[in-house]
Amino acid sequence: MKLDNTEIISYISIAVIIISLFFIGAEITGYAVTENETAIVNVTISTSAALEFTTALLDFGSGYVNAGQAGATINSDGTVTDGTWAVQNGELVLDNIGNINLSLTLSTNKTVADFIDGLNPTFKAKVSDTAGNTGACTGTQTFSSYAEVNQTLQTACGKLAFGGDFDEIDINFELYIPNDAEGAKTIGIIAIGTTL
Amino acid sequence: MDAKKKLTILVIVAVILAITAIVLNIADSEVPTTRSSSDADQSSGGVIGVDIIPGEVEDKLLEETAGQP
Numbered sequence: 001m002k003l004d005n006t007e008i009i010s011y012i013s014i015a016v017i018i019i020s021l022f023f024i025g026a027e028i029t030g031y032a033v034t035e036n037e038t039a040i041v042n043v044t045i046s047t048s049a050a051l052e053f054t055t056a057l058l059d060f061g062s063g064y065v066n067a068g069q070a071g072a073t074i075n076s077d078g079t080v081t082d083g084t085w086a087v088q089n090g091e092l093v094l095d096n097i098g099n100i101n102l103s104l105t106l107s108t109n110k111t112v113a114d115f116i117d118g119l120n121p122t123f124k125a126k127v128s129d130t131a132g133n134t135g136a137c138t139g140t141q142t143f144s145s146y147a148e149v150n151q152t153l154q155t156a157c158g159k160l161a162f163g164g165d166f167d168e169i170d171i172n173f174e175l176y177i178p179n180d181a182e183g184a185k186t187i188g189i190i191a192i193g194t195t196l
Numbered sequence: 197m198d199a200k201k202k203l204t205i206l207v208i209v210a211v212i213l214a215i216t217a218i219v220l221n222i223a224d225s226e227v228p229t230t231r232s233s234s235d236a237d238q239s240s241g242g243v244i245g246v247d248i249i250p251g252e253v254e255d256k257l258l259e260e261t262a263g264q265p
Contacts, residue, residue: 006203011231013203013210020213024220062247085246092242103239109241116248132264173244181248191240 049099051193058173059085065179071118075146075174077126083177092171093130094191096162102193104160105153105172106143109188112150120180123173125149125189127156130168136161137169146174149189159196 003011010109058076063085065072072083095100108115112123122147129136139158143149163168171189 006199010203011205013206016210017206020210020217023217024213030265049238051238053240053242054216056240058242058244060246063226064249064251067251088209092244094240094242098238103237110234116246140215152244171242175246177246177248182250184245186243186245189244190239192239194237 002153005048019152022173047100048098049100049102049193049195049196050096051102051104051191052095052097053092053166053191054095055093055102057089058090058092060088060175065177066179071121071176071178073176074173075088075124076172077174079174091173092189094160094169094171096136096160096167096193098193100162100163101196102157102160102162103139103155103196104137104157104169105192105194106149106156107151107153107192108149108151109190110151112148115185115187116175116181117183117185118178120176121178121181123149123187124175124177125156126172128170128172129166132168133166133168134186143161146172149173156191 059072060076063072063074063080063083066082066084068145069082072081072084073081074083074088076088078087078089080087090188094104103190106125106127108123115121115123126146127137127141127143137157137160140155141157142154143156149153156171157169160169
């Protein structure tokens with residue numbers, strides 16, 4: 001028996017239709033169930049690390065070093081020594097908005113000399129739990145009291161907790177401004193959170 | 197309808213069904229239940245600003261001449 005081209009194409013088409021219908025049918029209807037079957041619904045909630053400065057700007061305003069003084073010390077705890085800056089009681093506020101504990105480091109985007117200038121300036125940070133967030137920052141705490149903050153990553157909180165009322169910290173700053181420094185100055189604070 | 201037209205329709209139907217079957221197989225009907233984790237290091241930034249203005253200059257000449265007649 002010899003098949004012509006038309007017959008061959010017809011048979012192939014029919015075969016393709018049958019095979020396609022089989023797969024389509026299997027996709028849409030699955031297979032018939034004749035007994036009780038159990039199924040499992042599985043969901044995985046992944047962890048997500050995220051930090052946010054809810055207060056991202058701290059402006060000490062304008063002032064100058066009192067005449068006859070080598071320099072002035074100002075901080076955001078409300079201290080102004082030998083200078084005319086207005087008392088500052090603000091701070092940066094950092095929130096762990098993720099759903100996992102983090103190790104937190106702080107650093108700056110420039111050196112203190114580039115920031116303040118003049119003779120022997122200093123720039124220090126102090127980290128504490130925000131009011132009502134007791135226990136937010138635990139473990140290694142380089143900045144539990146005012147300590148130099150610079151371009152080197154230093155651990156501010158060995159563990160910065162997440163969630164609830166214990167995921168927020170205050171970061172205060174203290175500047176020593178020499179009397180030969182002058183101008184409008186800014187510096188960036190970089191907070192990096194690493195999952196524990 | 198001649199045989200050629202019937203064959204053409206048969207082929208078209210076969211092709212459509214084959215494509216449908218392939219698409220259904222590729223687009224798996226399982227509902228994804230996980231999402232990619234975003235545990236990579238996260239960073240955020242703040243800014244500190246201060247304006248240092250020149251201090252008042254003591255006028256020694258004025259002080260010295262103030263007491264003279």
